[in-house]
Amino acid sequence: MSNFAASPSSRIIAQGVYETKAMLKNGEQLMLLIAFPLMALVALRYTGILDSWAHAHNVERFDVAVPGVLALCVMSTALSGQGIATGFDRRYGVLRFLSTTPLGRGGLMAGKVLAVVMVMIVQFVIILVTALLLGWSPNITGLFMSIPTLLLGAAAFTSLGLLIAGTVRAEATLAIVNMAWVILAGVGGVLIPSSYLPAFLEWIPNVLPSGALGEALRAELMLTRFELLPHIILLLWTLVVGAIALKKFKWSA
């Protein structure tokens, strides 16, 4: 029984809520977390970019677009959002200070993961409601199937974000995660399936966490089908990058 520290769950929830608010209050973060995914959703709804895939699988254009936008949300929050927040917290000594409070290092990391999940819930509500308003008819079974996939994707990208934030300077973290976001969103197989590439390059996005998450989510939400390979790829990224992050993460700048 603790006499001095608040209970572990209340500490972690407090930190999770605090970091969620911090991310959602930051203007630049809001662009990345909410505005860009919404823009992508609208653009893919009203242009014919995804029509060839929609025809090939005999589904609506929107059915290809929504899973990709959800994957983009995961990437925005876990890689860019948490990466940038953690990078600057490390630079300003916040990680050091909070690790000396009862929260501790473990609680701080758990709070960060919780914040990623909470921000993702906010994003998904906004994206799914907007998609419904724009005429999307959801695949309910597929939506439930996608929940573990989204969490696995969040784990892979959070590991990557924390590895970058914990090893390079804050400004470099900012540059790297934003660059990675742009490249992966564009050609990483998130929004647009990798099959647009010449056959000999197609495997590249598929082995990246971005392409694996996009593929897995499209299979689930478009076709109600569970694809094992992209899940294995996401799990491998999580385990390998997570292990490196645990070893290399520096708590002070």
Place this chain on the structure above:
Amino acid sequence: MSVQNQRIARESGRKPALSIDGLIKEFKPSRSFREANPHLLTDRGTVQAVRGISLDVYPGEVVVLLGANGAGKTTTLSCAQGLQPADGGTLQLLGENPWGASPELRAQVGIMLQDGGLPQAIHPIELLKHIAKMYKNPASVDDLVQRLGINEFNGTTIRRLSGGQKQRVALAAALVGNPKVLFLDEPSAGLDPQSRTVVFDIIREQRERGVAIVLTTHLLDDAQRLADYVYIVKRGENVTEGTVAQLLQETNEQAHTVSFTAASAISLQDFPAHLRDSVTLTQDAPGQYSLTGELTPEHLNALTTLFVSQGIMPSSFTLASRTLEDVFLDISGRDIR
């Protein structure tokens, strides 16, 4: 009282809240450092930043750790705070090893870091309320805010606060958990005189409450006002320790100085012969004199007698004793290294 006796009086059956014994902390230097300083390297190619520092802090006392830049103060403290593991020696913080300490131990320790460690994009009170949630019985955030005048600037995010305002928020953050041990790294740096008075009052109150306080500062005037016990470290080792009074007494050369301004010329020959040995009289500027040495009441009497006999009315007359700053500079060297 000798250092040994003082130690016995401090200990008197109590257990220290923080006990550091023979702490060793090494770091791996860069290649250029290794090439420039081969004599500093150990067999393993490391450099010892802390080479066996020991200190104890008892409940209800303010212990001041003094040392020049790079003497190993911050490294010692960060080991005691559980931010780094020790490479040798033992550390006991409330009976536990601070490295990998339990949340329950961390809840009893308040830390004000040198760089503050505060998030930038948040308002001070919001931050303090968040930190308070980590504790079962936190102090009242409202009281701390009131006391430290934080409400005056609460509309501003921490990023935009002045150095002294940030210091006050960092102190409040260290106090919010009602700690038993309090680490204060340069608590008065950058504070205006009003804030400094408040911060000193708070430190004294915490001491009254029985909190064990470890404080580092470069402002020796502050150290002299607050310290119950002082440790001076140099190049990663203990040099000396004691109460301020002891340190002043034990290095008692030039114990006092009388400075005065007189219009007529004065020389040591004007003093009775038996009073000339242990003192020096220097003229620092035309008409400005310093009489320095082991002064006795007789010296003062002789000086005023001289004034009376020669009809001198000094325009200033100050008696000053040696300060902790003098002791510190003598011990740790006056050169910048």
